Amino acid sequence: MVMGLSTAYSPAGSRLVAPTPLAAGAAPRRRRRSSLRPLLATVRCSVDGAATVAAEAPASRKDCFGVFCTTYDLKAEDKTRSWKKLVSIAVSGAAGMISNHLLFKLASGEVFGQDQPIALKLLGSERSFQALEGVAMELEDSLYPLLREVSIGIDPYEVFEDVDWALLIGAKPRGPGMERAALLDINGQIFADQGKALNTVASPNVKVVVVGNPCNTNALICLKNAPRIPAKNFHALTRLDENRAKCQLALKAGVFYDKVSNMTIWGNHSTTQVPDFLNAKIDGRPVKEVIKDTKWLEEEFTMTVQKRGGVLIQKWGRSSAASTAVSIVDAIRSLVTPTPEGDWFSSGVYTTGNPYGIAEDIVFSMPCRSKGDGDYELASDVLMDDFLWERIKKSEAELLAEKKCVAHLTGEGNAFCDLPEDTMLPGEM
Ligand SMILES: NC(=O)C1=CN([C@@H]2O[C@H](COP(=O)(O)OP(=O)(O)OC[C@H]3O[C@@H](n4cnc5c(N)ncnc54)[C@H](OP(=O)(O)O)[C@@H]3O)[C@@H](O)[C@H]2O)C=CC1
Numbered sequence: 001m002v003m004g005l006s007t008a009y010s011p012a013g014s015r016l017v018a019p020t021p022l023a024a025g026a027a028p029r030r031r032r033r034s035s036l037r038p039l040l041a042t043v044r045c046s047v048d049g050a051a052t053v054a055a056e057a058p059a060s061r062k063d064c065f066g067v068f069c070t071t072y073d074l075k076a077e078d079k080t081r082s083w084k085k086l087v088s089i090a091v092s093g094a095a096g097m098i099s100n101h102l103l104f105k106l107a108s109g110e111v112f113g114q115d116q117p118i119a120l121k122l123l124g125s126e127r128s129f130q131a132l133e134g135v136a137m138e139l140e141d142s143l144y145p146l147l148r149e150v151s152i153g154i155d156p157y158e159v160f161e162d163v164d165w166a167l168l169i170g171a172k173p174r175g176p177g178m179e180r181a182a183l184l185d186i187n188g189q190i191f192a193d194q195g196k197a198l199n200t201v202a203s204p205n206v207k208v209v210v211v212g213n214p215c216n217t218n219a220l221i222c223l224k225n226a227p228r229i230p231a232k233n234f235h236a237l238t239r240l241d242e243n244r245a246k247c248q249l250a251l252k253a254g255v256f257y258d259k260v261s262n263m264t265i266w267g268n269h270s271t272t273q274v275p276d277f278l279n280a281k282i283d284g285r286p287v288k289e290v291i292k293d294t295k296w297l298e299e300e301f302t303m304t305v306q307k308r309g310g311v312l313i314q315k316w317g318r319s320s321a322a323s324t325a326v327s328i329v330d331a332i333r334s335l336v337t338p339t340p341e342g343d344w345f346s347s348g349v350y351t352t353g354n355p356y357g358i359a360e361d362i363v364f365s366m367p368c369r370s371k372g373d374g375d376y377e378l379a380s381d382v383l384m385d386d387f388l389w390e391r392i393k394k395s396e397a398e399l400l401a402e403k404k405c406v407a408h409l410t411g412e413g414n415a416f417c418d419l420p421e422d423t424m425l426p427g428e429m
């Protein structure tokens, strides 16, 4: 019997890898891509494993790339296996540097688990389309057993269809002499459009991680343009900042960094961000008990974390890509696995209803805990002192000013852009 399956195909030996079965006789998922790569061929394997290649009408299956267009029969033993439902992940800026690390981590199973098949839907632009094909070819050649579908496209309304996760990485980098207000406007437009597309075609409970800078305000724009999706589902990536802070504390205390817990980054992913050494712990003890040098904590530690991205750019000549990809993995894993007892993680999330007194209706990094179901709650057992609160207010003021700059993109009237000072992304100092 031949069943329609979406799967990876390895011609050598006709390896049949963990297919995602369609119910017998069921029609394949709706496919109506026009800007996606045309179908190359369909490969069908019979029960005894002999492959036959048959040309298939391109109109019927366009949203797949190369080998990911193959169709399989089940081997007898696979018929009795049950596989988790496919998780569909859209990645924008998929031909960029961060994605070049991230996509292979997603495909390897290290993010969603070794028993979780995934589909990758890569969003690029006309400018990056060829590079996107190159990325998809490398994914083909990697023979990842859990990677069942890969598609590429330039229209977010097509690429985001039915996705469970949207990792929004693509954004214009701030060029020399460009005002932050201009960057907010150009990138804000991208995230307004992508928010509308998610609102229209994504899974209603899609989780959205905004990485493209300025990520907090981009996330706010995105969620405002996607009223069908719970605002709680939108995250701005501040996990890289958390990881950087943990590394600095471990270094100073002379411990391995897995000993550092409860590390919060408060606020904006910018140089006003607040790495919180009041609540962080080393080996279960308050940081201030272990590192008694308060001046170092208030000055050097704080500044090192705030400006780490910029120092790295000076060394590398480009911004953090591998460590950002790692932090995206950490951020997703923190939502799909239960938070260790007593610990928490940082994410830039929607402030409305927050218990700390931070202004409502912005996206602000705060301490979160998850049961592993993709959702999170804000931690309530946090300490606050004047030093911490004063700095939180500064980052809050920056985000409120950024919000005014993008009012035309959030449906809140005319934009009025008067940033208190021309604050920097971590990579810009
Ligand atoms: N939150 C965080 O912790 C971090 C965030 N970042 C941010 O992540 C984003 C991506 O970084 P990275 O992958 O290194 O960057 P790259 O320059 O390698 O890739 C960025 C991608 O953005 C897309 N893009 C969208 N619009 C434009 C535009 N108008 N002009 C140029 N490119 C555009 C391009 O893809 P295409 O043509 O396909 O659209 C490009 O491939 C940046 O905004 C960066 O500042 C970086 C590090 C940490």
Ligand SMILES: O=C([O-])CC(=O)C(=O)O
Binding pocket: 213, 240, 308, 309, 310, 319, 320, 425, 426, 427, 428
């Ligand atoms: O400014 C950038 O693109 C880099 C950045 O966000 C960081 O390193 O944290």
